[in-house]
Amino acid sequence: MPDPALLRVEGLHAGYGRVPVLHGVDLHVDRGEIVTLVGANGAGKSTLLRTIVGFVRASQGRIVFDGDDISRIVPERAVRRGIALVPEGRMLFGPLTVEENLRLGAFARGRESAGHGSDLEGVFALFPVLRDRTGQTASTLSGGEQQMLAIGRALMSRPSLLLLDEPSLGLAPKVIAEIFGTLGVLREQGLTVLLVEQDVKVALRHSDRGYVMRTGTIAMTGTSADLMADDDVRLIYLGAWHEAALGGDGTPMTGDAR
Amino acid sequence: MGAAQLLQFTIAGLKNGAIYALIALGFTIVYASTGILNFAQGEFYMLGGMVAVWALRTLGLPLLAAVPAAVLVTVGVGALVERLALRPRRAEAPLVLIIITIGVSMLLQSLARHLFGPNEVALPPFTAGPSITFFGAAIERQTLWVWGLTAVALLVLWVLYTRTKLGLAMRATAVSHDSSRLVGIDTARVVMVTFALAAALGALAGVAVAPLTQTAYDVGARIGLKGFAAAILGGLGGPVAAVAGGLVLGLTESLSAAFISSTYKDAIALVVLLAVIFLKPSGLFGRAGREKV
Ligand SMILES: Nc1ncnc2c1ncn2[C@@H]1O[C@H](COP(=O)(O)OP(=O)(O)O)[C@@H](O)[C@H]1O
Numbered sequence: 001m002p003d004p005a006l007l008r009v010e011g012l013h014a015g016y017g018r019v020p021v022l023h024g025v026d027l028h029v030d031r032g033e034i035v036t037l038v039g040a041n042g043a044g045k046s047t048l049l050r051t052i053v054g055f056v057r058a059s060q061g062r063i064v065f066d067g068d069d070i071s072r073i074v075p076e077r078a079v080r081r082g083i084a085l086v087p088e089g090r091m092l093f094g095p096l097t098v099e100e101n102l103r104l105g106a107f108a109r110g111r112e113s114a115g116h117g118s119d120l121e122g123v124f125a126l127f128p129v130l131r132d133r134t135g136q137t138a139s140t141l142s143g144g145e146q147q148m149l150a151i152g153r154a155l156m157s158r159p160s161l162l163l164l165d166e167p168s169l170g171l172a173p174k175v176i177a178e179i180f181g182t183l184g185v186l187r188e189q190g191l192t193v194l195l196v197e198q199d200v201k202v203a204l205r206h207s208d209r210g211y212v213m214r215t216g217t218i219a220m221t222g223t224s225a226d227l228m229a230d231d232d233v234r235l236i237y238l239g240a241w242h243e244a245a246l247g248g249d250g251t252p253m254t255g256d257a258r
Numbered sequence: 259m260g261a262a263q264l265l266q267f268t269i270a271g272l273k274n275g276a277i278y279a280l281i282a283l284g285f286t287i288v289y290a291s292t293g294i295l296n297f298a299q300g301e302f303y304m305l306g307g308m309v310a311v312w313a314l315r316t317l318g319l320p321l322l323a324a325v326p327a328a329v330l331v332t333v334g335v336g337a338l339v340e341r342l343a344l345r346p347r348r349a350e351a352p353l354v355l356i357i358i359t360i361g362v363s364m365l366l367q368s369l370a371r372h373l374f375g376p377n378e379v380a381l382p383p384f385t386a387g388p389s390i391t392f393f394g395a396a397i398e399r400q401t402l403w404v405w406g407l408t409a410v411a412l413l414v415l416w417v418l419y420t421r422t423k424l425g426l427a428m429r430a431t432a433v434s435h436d437s438s439r440l441v442g443i444d445t446a447r448v449v450m451v452t453f454a455l456a457a458a459l460g461a462l463a464g465v466a467v468a469p470l471t472q473t474a475y476d477v478g479a480r481i482g483l484k485g486f487a488a489a490i491l492g493g494l495g496g497p498v499a500a501v502a503g504g505l506v507l508g509l510t511e512s513l514s515a516a517f518i519s520s521t522y523k524d525a526i527a528l529v530v531l532l533a534v535i536f537l538k539p540s541g542l543f544g545r546a547g548r549e550k551v
């Protein structure tokens with residue numbers, strides 16, 4: 001029987017120079033799943049995604065994608081292998097137009113990308129606002145439009161695994177809802193998604209399973225429903241802490257919430 | 259000064275300006291894709307002229323073959339410079355890489371002295387014949403070649419940057435290497451192609467002008483300074499600004515020779531360079547910048 005996991009991370013260690021950030025991360029994402037990774041700022045979530053696509057070198061452990069060990073892959077190969085990262089901060093080509101950004105998204109597909117017209121239509125179907133912006137430079141877009149463009153650019157490579165790093169950052173609730181609304185469509189199209197989010201409530205509501213990362217390791221895992229019901233998760237990530245920490249008169253109580 | 263004389267100086271200025279423009283373009287496109295100033299750019303110009311003379315005299319190639327051969331050889335040298343001298347050190351600070359290009363420049367110059375000798379040499383004009391008279395001023399046929407080849411180079415560059423997938427990858431790389439790698443662009447290869455292209459521009463300038471002014475193994479530094487000044491004048495921004503910077507510098511030199519004295523002609527580039535750096539560091543036309551979203 002083939003491995004149901006499209007992505008399998010085993011005992012992964014990685015860091016920047018001599019500074020270790022990941023200390024043995026274990027995690028897997030099955031085909032067709034939407035999996036959320038949450039954790040405090042600086043826990044190492046972005047580093048994990050950057051290590052999967054090869055911006056950061058793994059010092060120990062394995063990353064297995066679709067049955068192959070890709071621990072030593074470089075980013076320009078990862079996208080050809082079918083892994084597309086929508087990075088934190090989006091990393092768009094600001095002075096280039098929306099259309100050029102999308103065409104660059106299909107860059108890795110080589111000659112075959114001549115047929116990117118239908119993929120462009122696919123992106124516009126998902127994010128109609130981009131269609132009216134094709135000639136505009138990416139830097140002139142609103143934050144929400146930039147995020148849509150970043151996702152659209154990633155989809156242009158026809159990935160099988162989409163890595164999303166904090167797509168909701170700095171966006172209005174309405175825009176966040178629109179972006180998360182597309183996740184279901186993407187899953188129907190056969191995409192597997194690993195999602196890093198600050199907005200834990202929204203993320204868990206849109207995913208099957210979740211992992212909680214704490215200082216470079218996985219502290220907890222379970223179905224999204226289980227995690228949402230978990231006291232620790234509720235306390236730290238779902239705002240219950242905020243409610244609990246505020247006394248009846250709204251003044252903060254002293255003491256460690258944990 | 260008569261109008262014909264003024265026109266004569268203007269023609270000379272635009273001829274030199276076209277050459278400076280090609281060198282400035284070389285500086286500008288390398289700077290865009292790497293963030294470094296390639297001070298070996300002038301040596302590409304030297305190689306263009308010297309290799310063409312060598313191919314003509316020593317190999318006995320016809321002029322029509324020697325000229326493109328010289329450009330191709332220099333393109334190869336440009337690619338090798340990137341691959342052997344810069345890529346192994348690409349993680350270093352820009353200043354280190356810039357110093358490496360200065361070292362490469364000295365190396366190429368002494369190699370050229372060894373291979374081609376210490377003497378000044380010249381190419382015959384691409385088309386023989388007397389100068390063309392234009393409102394009382396004389397235009398050498400080779401000057402028309404300089405303008406024509408510059409125009410063709412600009413056109414090819416424009417088509418490359420705006421109409422091809424490689425050009426799009428080059429523009430993407432100029433914005434951000436990380437973003438480019440994210441979409442699958444082999445940025446190391448793009449940088450190598452950029453060096454090769456810069457070498458082609460330099461060599462083209464070198465062969466085009468070799469029939470007009472003699473050339474030698476050591477002409478690279480002087481033209482490198484001029485091209486650098488033109489690039490700075492253009493703000494190290496877009497290609498159009500680089501070309502404009504070259505033409506402005508060429509005209510300024512020529513007209514100052516006309517009205518002041520030709521003694522100071524070579525100092526003009528330095529004066530322009532310092533003036534831009536102190537008064538308007540973003541160049542005459544503003545800098546396109548390396549902005550990110
Ligand atoms: N480029 C970098 N160089 C050095 N340290 C970094 C770099 N990027 C992140 N770090 C450090 O790695 C740790 C994890 O960061 P990150 O993966 O961005 O966390 P998260 O995405 O969970 O907020 C932090 O302590 C951060 O300071």
Ligand SMILES: [Mg+2]
Nearest residue numbers: 045046047088
């Ligand atoms: Mg992060």
